[in-house]
Every structure is written in structure tokens, then in C-alpha cells.
Amino acid sequence: MALLFLAAALRIAACLAWSADLGRDPDAYRGLAERLLDGRGFAAPDGRPTAYRPPLYPILLATVLPAGRWGIATLQIALGTATVAIVVALGRRLGLNRFALLAGAIVALDPLLLRYTPQIMTEVTCTFLSALVLWLTIIVHDRMPRPSANRRATLLLATTLGASFGLAVLSRPTFWAFGMLAGVAWGYEVARDRTRLRNWIGATGCVLLGLGTVVAPWAVRNNIVIGLPVVTTTHGGYTLLLANNLVFWREVVLAPSDTVWGRERLDEWQHSLEEAMAADGIAATDELARDRWMRDQAFDTIRRHPRLFVRSSVHRVTRFWDIVPAGSIPAATRWSVGTFYAVTQALALLALIGIGIRFWRSFKNREPGPEGRRAENGERLAAWVPALLLVIAFTAVHAIYWSDARMRAPCVPVVALLAARACAMVSARRYAKVAP
Template sequence: MTDAFHGRTALCCFLATLLVAIAIRSAAIGLLRNRLDEDPDSYAVLAEQIARFGTFGFAADRPTAYRPPLYPLTLSLMAVDGRVSRAAVGGLHIALGAFAAGGTWVLASRWIGSTRAATCAGILVAVDPLLINQSVLVMTETLATALVVAVLLLADAWRRRPRVRSAIPLGAALALGVLCRPTFLAWVPCVFVWMAFGDSAASWRMRIRRVGPAAIGFLIVMAPWWIRNAARFGEFIATTTHGGYTLLLANNDSFYDHLAARDENSWDASSLDPLVRRLERDYGSNDAELDRAHSRLAWTTMARRPAMAVWSAARREVELWNPMPRAVEGRWSSVPIRAGIAAWYVLQFAMAIRGLFALRGRSQAWSAWGPAWALGLVLVSVHSLYWTNARMRAPFEPVIALAAALGGLGACRPTTVRDTCSTTRRSAVRRSAERRGLADG
């Protein structure tokens, strides 16, 4: 009776989390629906080109690899008469937001072992200001966040039962993440290392067998993009031809001079336009070569001004984790709203740090959270070089919510993490016994 009661309670909490996520995103999209007509990164344009002409490009006769393909491909599936409607984008983002909140709930219930903490984590994702803001924009953050949750769920399933049929989907999900957000390419080897060395007693042959199926799943999903790029552009393009520009955007003389002047106003990126146009004239017909030219110029600037390169990297880290959103183009312009959001994130970050301390000395718990921490390290590392702002951390918000739930609720129950770890150890012992043929049945 008690188990049935707790089961019903957990189900009600899970459904409530989904309803909150759906309701808040529906309200936000309804109130700010005009923002869905904006297309700052041309993803809707790409989706409509795919729907109309079957070409991933900004024109029917000009294929591109400038943007990652997954998000526009997804939008193109919902196009009607070659057009992507507000309703289609809004519906997709509501569904993805609900999945992210619900998936975070499931992860918290497994990693923390508390229905209260699981509900707290799920609600934190459901009402997260940054995620809600991105849900009303035609941009990749909403899909990327859902994919992060999917990867963590699949990684946890593999950790519990490391089999081929759970490893292949994990690798495939990682590939989808890369096709949505190229930054995730640096996450892939981290997850593979976690898979290989999760069992310290495993032989090298066993380590390869643990990672191999995931690598196969990754390659199967990535291969069409690589083959397409090789056929279209005559060379291997791993992700996109946009990385060089974002590297240059973060490392150029104009931006460095702005930082050196201690100007508190936002840097005007349009000051870079003359340089970009000159490079486009020189390399415009070859996107891959233009990408390399952007990268070369950025690295040259960093080598010529190393002190400013270090200072700009530090500033980017501050921007990445800044709790207060900047007022840009009329958004987040209300000081009380921005202050409230800042207070929200300061409290959440404080609880997340407390959650980290709750995991001290618990190696099994750290192992379970391994891919999540790896993603954080990847974001910190990549965005120390590439252009960044607070929205770049959006896919990491579910992990912050999980740590905050542990710090705020899970850490109040000292047995929570310990019990979860004990269960993990018992499962590991049982699997080991099964391999030796000593387990019953």
C-alpha cells in the first residue's frame, strides 16, 4: 500500500511538472508570438529552402554548411506549402520544453532518489527564465537542451545496464547534439572516456567493447552530413563553416580595444563588418576557406595581443555565467525584471554549489553525474575562446537544476545520495557475478 501510494504521488508530481512546463511555455509563446517571426540566425529560411527545393542553403542554387542542420531539418518537416508557421515552431518548442522538464525530473529521481527533489529539479527547468526566453525564438537552444537531457537519460540507462542496445542510441543522441550544436563535438570524447573508464577493473579489450557500439551509433548519424559536405564542397567539414566567424567575433582588435577602454556598454559588433565584408569578397565563393580565414585572423590577433586574449577569455566566462541578462534591443529592458532574474539565478547557483559539496567523497555518485559535469567543462573551455553570452549556457540549465535540487532538498536528507550509490554498487556486484556465472537464475 505504501509503495502504491508513493508511486501515485510520484506520478502526480511528474505530471504536474509537465503541465507547468507546457502552461508556462504556452503562455510565453502566446504573449510574445511576434518574436517567432524573427529569424536572427536564418534557421527558418534554411528550413523553407529544404521544404521547397530540397536544398540546405540560403538559396536553391547555393548549398551551405554555415549552420548546423538538425534544427532547420526538424522545422522543415512541419512546413506547409513551403512555409514554417508560428504555430509549428511554438508547438515544437512547447513539446521540447516539456520533455526537458520531464526528463530532468526522471534524472533527479534516479540520481537523488527523492520525489521532492525530482519535482524541484523539473520545476526549475519548467520555469527557467533563460529557457523560456529562448522558447519564443527561432533558435537552437530549446532543441539543444532537450537533446542534453536525452543524452543524460541514455547515459544513465547505459550505466545501469551497459549493453550494446543501450550504447548505440547513446552515440546516436550525441551525434544529434553535434548536428544541433557544434559545441557538443567536444562533449563526445568526454562521454566516451566516461564509458570506457567507468569500470576501473575492466581490461582494455572490455573498455573498447564498452565504447565501440556508442561510436558506431555516433558515426551512423554523423555520416550523412559528412558525406554530403564532402560531395558538395570537396572536403571534410566536421560540423559547420561558422566556427571561424564566432572565433573572430570573440578575438579581434575592435573588441579588444573595447575591453581595454573599460567601456561598460555592450560592444557593437557592427564595427567588425568592414573586415568581414573584405574577407567575404576574397573568399566568398568558398565557405570552408572563408571559415579558415576567419580562424587564422582570430588566432593571429590572439598571438599578437596575448594579454588581451586572456582578459577577453575571462570576460567571456563572466558573460557565460552572468545571472543578470543584458538589455538588448528592448528585451530584458525592465530593471526590476532583470534584478528578479538575477536574484533567481544567484539563489539557484548557490544551491547548485551546495549540491556539489553534497557529493564529496561519493565516487559512485560522481560517476553517475559524470557526463553532466563533462558538459559543464566543455562549455567553460569552448567559450573561453569563442563568442559567448548567457544563452550559450541554456543547454546546461537542466544540470544546474539537478545540482540545485540536490543542494536544496536532496542534501537535507543525508541518506539520499548514499542510498542511491549503494544501489549502484549492488547492481555492479550483481552484474559482475552474472559475468562470472555465479548469479542465481
């Protein structure tokens, strides 16, 4: 409970320190929410139906906008604090025991999550949903081999998992990449546990039911208003081209590592895009055509400059996992934030190595079933798979699409859990040395 009070207090302090951010709208989510409240639907400023942004966050904002800025702050603080609680529960499910509190503390203190708490952006919501989906995944997975588990409760949890994942993809489409990897891993579990095939098929159907129930209305709506059942957004082409254009590559990727693409140069590039699309007969109001045009331009650039693309991918991954904030900030802030991320990421890497070694030993010894793949402290290694797949999926997507440190927010719970696991490993070794 003390940890949750700390998490809430830090987020309240962040909202007070950067209260001006609560009145800004950098990604136009507040504008979408206001038009929803006004009865104009999910629409652009000119009233035209849009699918340029994912719908979940504007819908959440619309529920709290009548309370003004501090209604928004309350939403952000509540989601951030709930994320800490879920990470602690998730850590206990993973066998971290008392170190689950350390994982929660890392999330509570994370500078990125604190800085984005007062900002009207999706980072806090996505991180909450990331932790929720991982927690529900492990709960459902744990119940599958247990004959004593209530089947109806398991199916209800599976449906909730699917619905939660649906909310996640409606907050950030990158979650679809995680879903594909997790689906492959889920299929592997089904194939290797044929004795309970009926349970697995039932749970799979319920996950898909929950997912479809949440996502289908968005796809149907898009098919009606823009002519295509889009389940993501019409923003993907832009983020792909933003990361893969010669101007950015020359001015940032080929420049010193701390170079930031300035607002003036970005505005010039965006203006040149508008001129090029107009010259090709692409209407400013045709989201689908603009999305396709920008996607095609990006792929053409990648095909013509494969070496630069590889170099830019390395640059994007580096930016994704950067330990220091970009731009001009006070030296003390840069040092403290850099130290926090250097330590947590180093610990997470140590835990990854440990998990990799244990997986290798597990498969080498052919220990049967998920119950056979346990660490000495009772931790099931297989339970870490969804968390690791989430990190892999987000890193892979942002190796291709636009990337910066805030994009990794949904991975923060996984990094925290891995860092806590590394501390648990060190503690166990020290205890083993002093034990009689």
C-alpha cells in the first residue's frame, strides 16, 4: 500500500510541476475528445471522419474532459498508479516474491512515465494496458494445465484477456506485432499439450471473442466512413516515412549521435511532403490515399538505399533504448535519469542472460511441460515468454518505424520485472554462500 501511495504522490507532483502540459494537445487527442463530446463523432477539425489516431485514448479523455485539466490529471494518475499495482501482482506470478515490490518501485519511479503523466499522450494508458495484458496472459496460461481450475472462470478470464488486448491495439497499433508473436507462442503451447486440447481451444476462442468484440466496431466504423475496415490507423504511412526519408537520414542518422531533428527542419520536410502529394493528385482530405502514398515512398527509399536503411534501423533501436533524454536539459537531470536507466537496463540484461541460460538447460535436458521448467525458487521460465515477446515486438517495429525513448513506455513493466529478477538472482546467490 505504501508503494501505491508513493506512486500516486509522485504522479501528483509531476502534474503540479508540469501543470501547463495539461493544457497542451501535441498529438490532437484532446481535440478528438472534444469533438466526441460535442456530438461530431471521431472527426478531424474540419468535421471529416478520421482514423488518423487510435480511438481509445480520445474516448477515455472524453469521459473526464468535463472536469477540466484536473479530470485529465486524475485519469493519468489513476492509470499510472494502477500500473504499479499490476506490475507487483505480475512479479509475484513470475515467482519474484518480495522482489515484486522492487519491480513496482522501478515503475513508480520511472522518469519517462512520470514526465508523461501530465501530458495528453498515450504513454501512460499504453503502459497500463501492457501490464494488464501480460498479467492476464499469465493467469490464463497458469490455469490451463490445472484440472481443478474452474472452466467457466478460465473462459471468462480468457475473454477478458482478449478484450484487454483489443483495448491495447486501439491505444497503440504496435501491440498487433506483439499479438502475432504471442499467437505463435500460444499455438506452440496448444500443440505440445494435446491432452488438454479442449481447454486450449476453448480459451483461444474466448480470447478471439473478446478481441473481436472490442476491435470490430472500430473496423466496421472505418469501413463505413472511410471505405476500408482499418483495424489500426491511417497514421502508419507517415510514421514509416518519417523514419525512412533521405532528409532525416542525412541530417540525423549520418550526423553525430546526439543530433536532434529540429522543429524548423521537420516543418520544412512536412511542407515538401504536402507539395509532393498535391503534385501527384493526392487530396489533403483523402487519408487512405495519403497513407498509401507515404508508405510507398518509404518503401521506395528503403529499396534504393538498403545500407542506409540498416544504419538508420540501428539508430532507431538506439534511440528507442536511449538512457538519456534527447534535447537540451539540465546536466543534473541528464545525469540522474541516465543513471536510473543505465542501472535498470543493465540489470534487465543480466536477467535476460540468466533466463536464456536456464531455457537452454531446460530444453537441453528435455524437462517435460511448463511445470518442469522451473528455476530453483519456483519461478516458471515459460511464464516470462509473453513479457520477452512484448519487448521483442516493440523493438522490432520501432527498428523500422519512427522511434524515440517515449515509444518504449509499454516495455517499462518488463524492464522493471527483469531488473527485479536480476536482484533476486544476486540475492539468492549471496544467501546460498552464507547458508550453513
